[in-house]
Amino acid sequence: DQQVKQNSPSLSVQEGRISILNCDYTNSMFDYFLWYKKYPAEGPTFLISISSIKDKNEDGRFTVFLNKSAKHLSLHIVPSQPGDSAVYFCAASVPNTNAGKSTFGDGTTLTVKP
Amino acid sequence: DAGITQSPRHKVTETGTPVTLRCHQTENHRYMYWYRQDPGHGLRLIHYSYGVKDTDKGEVSDGYSVSRSKTEDFLLTLESATSSQTSVYFCAISELGIGELFFGEGSRLTVL
Numbered sequence: 001d002q003q004v005k006q007n008s009p010s011l012s013v014q015e016g017r018i019s020i021l022n023c024d025y026t027n028s029m030f031d032y033f034l035w036y037k038k039y040p041a042e043g044p045t046f047l048i049s050i051s052s053i054k055d056k057n058e059d060g061r062f063t064v065f066l067n068k069s070a071k072h073l074s075l076h077i078v079p080s081q082p083g084d085s086a087v088y089f090c091a092a093s094v095p096n097t098n099a100g101k102s103t104f105g106d107g108t109t110l111t112v113k114p
Numbered sequence: 115d116a117g118i119t120q121s122p123r124h125k126v127t128e129t130g131t132p133v134t135l136r137c138h139q140t141e142n143h144r145y146m147y148w149y150r151q152d153p154g155h156g157l158r159l160i161h162y163s164y165g166v167k168d169t170d171k172g173e174v175s176d177g178y179s180v181s182r183s184k185t186e187d188f189l190l191t192l193e194s195a196t197s198s199q200t201s202v203y204f205c206a207i208s209e210l211g212i213g214e215l216f217f218g219e220g221s222r223l224t225v226l
Contacts (some may be wrong), residue, residue, distance in 0.1 A: 042199040043217030095212050
């Protein structure tokens with residue numbers, strides 16, 4: 001049973017518009033959520049995170065929203081830029097467990113067209 | 115950028131041969147992880163370490179073993195490689211075991 005799901009394998013948006021990437025989870029014990037970005041032939045890099053005590057966290061063009069009752073989070077990128085084209089992974093973890101292991105979704109490939 | 119080096123970056127091997135991937139960090143972080151990335155499966159945890167000589171299994175540990183004799187090195191071993199272990203392997207580190215992970219650049223392994 002996959003505990004973190006990104007149901008859209010790909011997303012294409014026009015430069016300057018908003019990109020919305022979605023993520024659903026099933027484990028109610030997850031307490032901390034992260035988004036990573038990955039370019040081809042590189043390792044994932046951390047983008048933004050949110051704790052379950054918040055429902056929104058913003059960092060520049062990137063905003064993550066958390067809806068705990070729906071077990072859903074989303075990443076908004078405004079405005080989208082061609083350099084944002086990458087694979088985005090959603091991850092969730094249960095703090096205070098051994099090593100705080102993260103469970104990842106399958107990723108969404110974002111393409112931003114000039 | 116976090117100092118993480120994976121070696122080798124690319125390897126082609128034959129079924130049944132042993133393979134060892136190395137992860138070396140210069141950050142003195144306590145926690146180290148090995149993930150594999152496959153199409154349609156995202157990143158899956160193989161093994162992790164929470165200190166020297168302290169390791170534990172992840173969700174896809176069958177066929178893999180790890181060792182951590184020094185803080186800076188975390189080795190992933192495939193005792194007898196199979197074609198199903200063809201994948202891209204990522205090492206990651208974390209200072210506190212919570213929060214974000216810092217990933218290496220990956221090791222692409224092909225088992226023929």
